[in-house]
Amino acid sequence: MDLISAVGALGEGFVGYALPFLFVLTIVVFFHEFGHFWVARLCGVRVEAFSIGFGPELAGFNDRHGTRWRLGAIPLGGYVRFFGDENAASVPDGEAVRTMTEAERRVSFHYKPVWQRAAVVVAGPLANFVLAIAIFAGIYTLYGKQITAARVDVVEPGSAADTAGFKAGDVVVTINGQPIRSFSDMQRVVGVNADTEIAVEVDRGGVRQHLLATPRMREIKDNFGNTIRTGILGLSRSTTPEEVIRERHDPFTSTWMAVQETWYVTERTLAYVGGLIAGKESADQLGGPIRIAQLSGQVAGVGMIALVNLAAILSISIGLLNLFPIPMLDGGHLVFYAVEAARGRPIGERAQEMFFRVGLALVLMLMLFATWNDIVHLATS
Template identity: 35%
Template sequence: MDILGMLPSFGGFVGSAVAFIIALSVIVAIHEYGHYIVGRWCGIHAEVFSLGFGPVLYSRVDKRGTRWQLAALPFGGYVKFLGDSDAASGKDGDAISGLSDTERKRTMHGADLWRRAATVAAGPVFNFILSIFVFAGIFLFSGTTTDEAVIGQLKPLPGPVDMFEPGDRILRVGDSDITNLEDFYVAAREAEAAEIMSYDVERDGQFLSFDSVYPFPPVIDQLQPKSAAMDGGLEVGDVIQSVNGNPVFALSQVQDAAQANKDSPLELLVWRNGEVLEKTLTPRQRDLPTADGFETRWLIGFSGGAFFEPTRETLGAGDALWGGVRQTWFIAKSSLSGMWHMVTGAISSCNIQGPIGIAQTSGDMASQGPTQFIWFIAVLSTAVGLLNLFPIPVLDGGHLVFHAFEAVSGRPPSDKALNALMMGGLFLLLSLMVFALTNDFFCS
């Protein structure tokens, strides 16, 4: 049974909640398992591995004495090691004082420094590993486009695309000669928007010339979560035929209209499987990453492409894995850049989402199919791993700072200083959560 495919039928709220719980549970389970397994390899005993908080719904104790449990509140998880006073790895001084030297070595507070540091760092590292392998798996499954301007599959459009056939090699678009796919994209970007374009193609050794649709028609290939397009009921495969009564033939015309109208409503005529629908959408302001930082634009919230899917080729395992590494690095780098631009005021702080916003995004991605949802889980896993490395007490990054202090000074912070820093970190983290939750309500 395709559980993800059933999410939209639950309705917006329930579907988003279920998708969010699934995504968060996977990410938290991998994160906490990283702590657990590296801790076990380092000889540190885990007393409890919990997925969720609150009342325990199910538990069992394995042969190593670790209690594995599922709790009622599926909004996180933790590993409680021997000698911990709580889920945040606070020190239980009374419990540790009653342990022998050998037993103390099996705690998070008595083990060698490198063992403790490795155990703490393993959580975020496992999040990054999850992202890399998910991206690599998607690349391996879907392959990559070839560099040839050859039609792999035509998209269903209302215009005269039936002139083409899969396998056609495009040789000319308008006045531009085409030798590869990049040439086609350049010609499409430079061509003036028109209802009809002329094409030369090679088909089974024959050379044909005919007129067909604009190379980049206003067809929806992917919807952006929490966008006007998603909330307004647009679907993948929809073709926008007019904006405010003006016929459009190119994706760029829709983008220009949204930018020009800003937050004024747009009246759209949309073709969907032979039926023409009327939609009214208001563009939303968004900050988009660029090579030089970020660009603020007004968007409906969808992406498109050519009137056809190019031919694809399979990737080797090594290339797919390297693609996963690069994609994970890109997300981490973009996230850090976005945070810096928010701190400096270059972009809006509304880019920070709280649990409600993330849940809505989860539901929006799940509604577009399993691949999009799994991709989102990998993106969110990278973000969770990155956030946990921030040098804030309570987070893994804060613990690593304490370990670094111990490595330099030769002694850990005092219990008094540690408790004060942990309380300060908790206050900072809760403040950030309240701020993000406020954004969920007041930022569109």
């Protein structure tokens, strides 16, 4: 498929992609911005606008505190604008801030103590993590988690598993001392240990066997035809519907499992970014709005539970992205506040303006690169 055909295919599937994409993105963006909004209100900051989307307003209303709640025409994010902000990135309006009255300063974000400003900023990403934990916990409590025994049915000839001595019928019990309860548990541990030797304990006809194996990095297709790079042993199993167990858990157990799942996604995301910086990972796996929309449509075809699960994963990703120390993002603001706390005064306006311009350029370049990756991905899929 060439690029023109890829764009045409995207247009044909727009409705199928757009609705699930907007559903997922709106949930994630709303909770992120509501985190900023809620803590700002607690700190006595006047909030002038709460927007889902950018650009011209499609609909909106004013609440009793004077905040304009609005829906923008470009549904690719959102913002909360505080009193004294020049724009949606909370860049201070220098002239307006300098000429504020004492009463106005009391409700201005930019005159709040540095710890309150930091709390308001970090509340957005934190809300994303809380949302992910809540979604995972809800799924595990109400729907349950599907479990399939880590039994080996087929050992690929010449694979890492074949070299290590795996046999059909083996049931994986532990990997590096970590208990394995399902085939997906095994795949996760193996996937993150490419080219690293692992110690595997298997149950072979009631007798415990200890094997050493080194998963090999390989590019594979997921269930939606997307290419991913992961560690592979070369094991597979045939699953019948009767063998799939759905385990529901009490809310406390589900919450703890949700915290572990959120940490796993966070850890893997940071590991990928670290590998990208070190040159060990390929940048072609970076996706932008087009790929997220495509994935949302594909997942929506599986069912609502899968789509909500995707919202949790996307929420974690957005929370992490916003914590990166890049001006324009929440993490960049936190760096400014840390410097201000250390030196006893804020960074100068000209320096802040320069950093924000650099940050904007970096964000735009990242978006362009991710979008180009999306188009190439469509063309080659």
